[in-house]
Amino acid sequence: xxxxxxxxxxxxxxxxxxxxxxxxxxxxxxxxxxxxxLKACCARNEEKIKEFAENWGWESYETDWRKLIAxxxxxxxDIGSPNNTHYEMALAAAEAGKMILCEKPLAMDVAxxxxxxxxxxxxxxxxxxxxxxRRVPAITxxxxxxxxxxxxxxxHYRATYLQDWTxxxxxxxxxxxxxxxxAAVAGSGVTGDLLAHSIDTAIWLNGPxxxxxxxxxxxxxxxMHQDTGEMQPVSIDDACMFLARFENGSMGxxxxxxxxxxxxxxxxxxxxxxxxxxxxxxEDPQILQFFEYANPTTGKKVEDHLTGWxxxxxxxxxxxxxxxxxxxxxxxxxxxxxxxxLSDFLKGLETGEPxxxxxxxxxxxxxxxxxxxxxxxxxxWIDIN
Numbered sequence: 261x262x263x264x265x266x267x268x269x270x271x272x273x274x275x276x277x278x279x280x281x282x283x284x285x286x287x288x289x290x291x292x293x294x295x296x297x298l299k300a301c302c303a304r305n306e307e308k309i310k311e312f313a314e315n316w317g318w319e320s321y322e323t324d325w326r327k328l329i330a331x332x333x334x335x336x337x338d339i340g341s342p343n344n345t346h347y348e349m350a351l352a353a354a355e356a357g358k359m360i361l362c363e364k365p366l367a368m369d370v371a372x373x374x375x376x377x378x379x380x381x382x383x384x385x386x387x388x389x390x391x392x393x394r395r396v397p398a399i400t401x402x403x404x405x406x407x408x409x410x411x412x413x414x415x416h417y418r419a420t421y422l423q424d425w426t427x428x429x430x431x432x433x434x435x436x437x438x439x440x441x442x443a444a445v446a447g448s449g450v451t452g453d454l455l456a457h458s459i460d461t462a463i464w465l466n467g468p469x470x471x472x473x474x475x476x477x478x479x480x481x482x483x484m485h486q487d488t489g490e491m492q493p494v495s496i497d498d499a500c501m502f503l504a505r506f507e508n509g510s511m512g513x514x515x516x517x518x519x520x521x522x523x524x525x526x527x528x529x530x531x532x533x534x535x536x537x538x539x540x541x542x543e544d545p546q547i548l549q550f551f552e553y554a555n556p557t558t559g560k561k562v563e564d565h566l567t568g569w570x571x572x573x574x575x576x577x578x579x580x581x582x583x584x585x586x587x588x589x590x591x592x593x594x595x596x597x598x599x600x601x602l603s604d605f606l607k608g609l610e611t612g613e614p615x616x617x618x619x620x621x622x623x624x625x626x627x628x629x630x631x632x633x634x635x636x637x638x639x640x641w642i643d644i645n
Contacts, residue, residue, distance in 0.1 A: 261293075262292075262293060262294070262295045263293055263294050263295065264294075264295055264297045265294045265295065265296050265297060265335050265336060265359075265606070265609075266297045266299040266333055266334050266335045266336070267283055267296050267297060267298060267299055267300075267334070267335070267336050267338055268299060268300050268301070268302065268322075268328045268329070268331065268334040268336065268337050268338065268358075269283075269298075269300070269301040269302065269318070269338045269340060270301075270302045270303070270325050270328065270337065270338065270339050270340060270341045270345075270349060271302075271303060271339070271340030271341040271342075271363075272301060272303045272308060272309055272312040273340070273436075275340035275363050275390070276301070276303075276312065276340045277316075278392075278594075278595055278598045279338055279340055279361075279390070279598060279602075280298065280301075280316040280317075280318070281316075281595050281598065281599070282595070282598040282599040282601070282602040283296040283298055283602065284298070284316070284317065285599050286599050286602045286603050286606065289584045289585065289599065289603075290584055290599075290603040290606075290607075292603065292606045292607060292610070293606075293609070293610045294606045294609050294610065296602070296606070297319075298316065298317055298318045298319060299318070299319050299320065299333060299334055300318060300319065300320045300321060300322055300328055300331065300333075300334065301313050301316070301318040301321050301322075302321060302322040302323065302324070302325050302327075302328040303321075303323065303341075304323055305323075306321075306323050309321045309322075309323065325341075325345075325349055325352075326352065329349070329352050329353050329356050329358060330356065334358060335358065335359060336358060336359035336360070336361060336386075337349070337353040337358045337359070337360050337361070338360075338361045338362075339353075339360065339361070339362040339363060340363050340390075341363075342439045342445050342446070343365060343367070343368055343445060343446050343447050343452065344368055344444065344445045344446075344447065346362055346363070346366065346367055346368075346372075346376070347367055347368065347372040347375070347376060350362060350376045350379065350380070350619075351375065351376065351379050353385075354376075354379040354380045354382070354383040354385055355379070355383065357383060357385060358385060359385050359386040359387065359609075360380060360385060360386075360387045360388075360619075361387070361388050361389075361390060361602075361605065362376075362387070362388075362389050362390065362619070362622075363389070363390050364389050364390055364391050364456055364457070364460070364622065364625075365447070365452045365453075365456045365622070365625070365626060365629060366389055366619060366622040366623065366625070366626050367447075367626060368447035369447065369626070369630055370623070370626050370627050370630045373619070373622065373623045373626040373627075374623060376619055377619040377620050377623045380619050381619075381620070386605070386608065386609060386614065387614075387618055387619045388601070388604075388605045388608075388614075388615050388616075388617065388618060389617050389618070389619060389621070389622040390598065390601060391456075391457060391460040391461075391601075391617050391622070391625075392597040392598050392600075392601050393457050393460075393461055393527070393542070393597065394460070394461065394464055394601070394616070394617070395581065395596075395597040395598075395600035395601045395604070396540075396542070396545055396597050397546075397574045397575075397579050397580045397581050397582055397592070397600075398540055398545060398546065398547060398548040398572075398574040399461060399540055399548075400580035400581065401548050401572070401574055401579055401580055402465060402531070402538045402540060402548055403464060403465055404580065405536075405538060405550065406465055406466075406531070406538075408556060409535070409556035410535060410536050410550075410552065410556050411531060411532075411533030411534075411535060411536045411537065411538065412533040412534035412535030412536060412553075412554070412556070413508075413533055413534040413535075414466055414506070414508055414509075414510040414531060414532070414533045415510055415511070415532050415533060415534065416510060416511055416512070416513075416530075416531070416532040417462055417465070417466045417504075417506065417510055417511070417512040417513075417529065417530075417531050417532075418512065418513045418514075418529065418530050419455075419458040419461070419462060419512070419513070419514045419515070419528065419529040419530075420458075420514075420515045420516070420526060420527070420528050420529075421450070421454040421455060421457065421458050421515075421516040421526070421527045421528075422515075422516065422517050422518075422520035422523035422526040422527075423454070423517070423518045423520065423523055423524060423525060423526070424518065424519065424520050424521050424522060424523050424524065425518060425524075426441065426480075426498065426518040426519070427518070427519050427521065429480050429483070430484075431483065432483055432484045432485060432486040433483040433484070433485055433486065433492070433494060433496075434485045434486045434487050434488075435485075435486030435487050436486075437486070438486055440453055440496075441483065441494065441496055442485070442496070443495040443496045446496060448496060448497060448629065448633060449476075449478075449496030449497035449498055449500075449518070450496075450497055450498065450499060450500050450516040450517060450518055451476070451497055451500045451516070451629050451632055451633055452629055454516045454518075454527075455500060455514055455516045455629065455632070456625055456626075456629055457527065458514055458516065458527070458529065459514070459625045459628045459629065460617060460621075460622070460625045461529060462504075462506075462512060462514075462529065463621075463624060463625065463628075464616075464617075465529075465531060466506055466508065466510060466512070466531060467506055467507050467508050468506065468507040468624065468644075469504045469505070469506055469507075469512070469628050469644060470505050470506065470507050470643065470644055471504070471505045471631075471641055471642060471643045471644060472502045472503065472504050472505075472628065472631050472632050472635050472641070472642055472644065473502060473503045473635055473640070473641045473642070474500060474501065474502035474503075474631075474632040474633070474635040474636040474642075475500070475501055475502070475636050475639075476497035476499065476500045476632075476633070476636040477497065477498060477499045477500075478494050478495075478496065478497060478498050479498045479499070479519055480494055480498070481493060481494055482494060497633070497636070498517065498518055498519055499515075499516065499517035499518070499519060500514075500515070500516050500517075500632065500636065501513070501514065501515040501516070502514050502632050502635065502636075504628075524543070525542060525543060526541070526542070526543055527541070527542035527543075528540060528541045528542070534553075534554075535552075535553050535554040535556060536550065536551055536552045536553050536554070537550070537551040538550055538551075539569075545591075545593075545594075546573060546574055546575060546591040546592075547571050547572065547573060547574065548571075548572045548574055549569050549570065549571055549572070550569070550570045550572055551567075551568070551569050551570070552567075552570065553567070573589070575588050575589055575590060575591055575592075576588045581596075581600045581603075584603075601615070604616075627644050627645070628644060631643075631644050
């Protein structure tokens with residue numbers, strides 16, 4: 261017997277679309293006790309949110325997020341609005357006893373993230389942060405290989421996240437479409453927007469990061485603000501690179517930029533261990549590259565004439581999530597990662613085992629992001645508690 265779960269979504273932009281699609285699709289592909297109901301969506305612009313609701317099949321809409329949270333017919337609040345709104349909305353939703361799904365990064369800074377985490381844990385409400393790349397089947401398979409001991413003792417972790425969409429100096433900052441370039445709304449630039457994904461994946465695969473040393477750069481110092489039409493200083497980081505040490509003794513390098521000409525969403529990681537390595541590139545998402553040096557069960561080294569990088573096409577039914585989608589050889593895309601994440605959240609409601617990353621998990625990523633920005637300002641190594 262299924263149970264309806266009434267969803268209240270805040271935001272109608274890029275993430276509003278991906279989340280709406282997941283709510284519509286998840287019950288068609290996953291066998292779940294809880295069935296999402298697109299009860300209400302919310303945004304300030306009535307004309308746009310009405311159009312959004314009609315297009316995606318939301319039953320109703322609100323223009324005040326406080327009214328949405330106060331509604332008795334809403335079970336879960338999905339925060340898909342800009343970063344500077346997460347804190348107040350999450351606290352209000354927790355106080356109202358609503359489940360919360362929140363876009364990344366969790367907050368503007370660690371202080372907000374700690375308060376949000378404390379609020380959801382005090383209220384005892386289910387919560388999850390939409391770090392959707394964990395649900396790319398190839399990345400989930402990499403996690404499985406690490407847990408199976410196929411990498412062995414980790415030595416190195418390196419990640420890149422490169423784009424090129426802000427190179428032109430006449431790209432404005434701020435407003436409804438370019439708020440990611442406005443520090444007052446986004447909190448930071450590539451660190452919170454892109455490297456937060458890389459950090460979350462790294463922690464999931466390789467464990468806690470204990471210290472960082474970082475450098476950032478803002479290449480275009482002034483941009484016109486889209487709301488005012490006036491030139492204003494740019495206070496986000498256009499590029500960031502940092503060194504990291506992990507609790508397990510391995511070393512890491514992270515690099516992100518929106519000024520990498522030709523790179524659209526180049527999100528990669530490589531992990532090297534004593535017994536093997538894995539490599540992933542989001543622009544080739546159905547492939548996980550794996551190098552096996554020694555068998556984790558026998559400890560026996562792979563024969564020399566059989567060594568080499570292996571390209572695993574992650575579409576078999578035996579691969580994570582793929583038994584719910586198409587036949588082997590047929591790939592899935594970006595939008596499916598949100599459906600996979602939502603299925604895990606709903607399954608967690610059934611089993612009582614919370615879907616990760618929770619607010620507490622995302623708090624750790626926030627701590628690393630803050631430490632990276634502090635290190636870049638002070639030009640020193642920063643330890644992370």
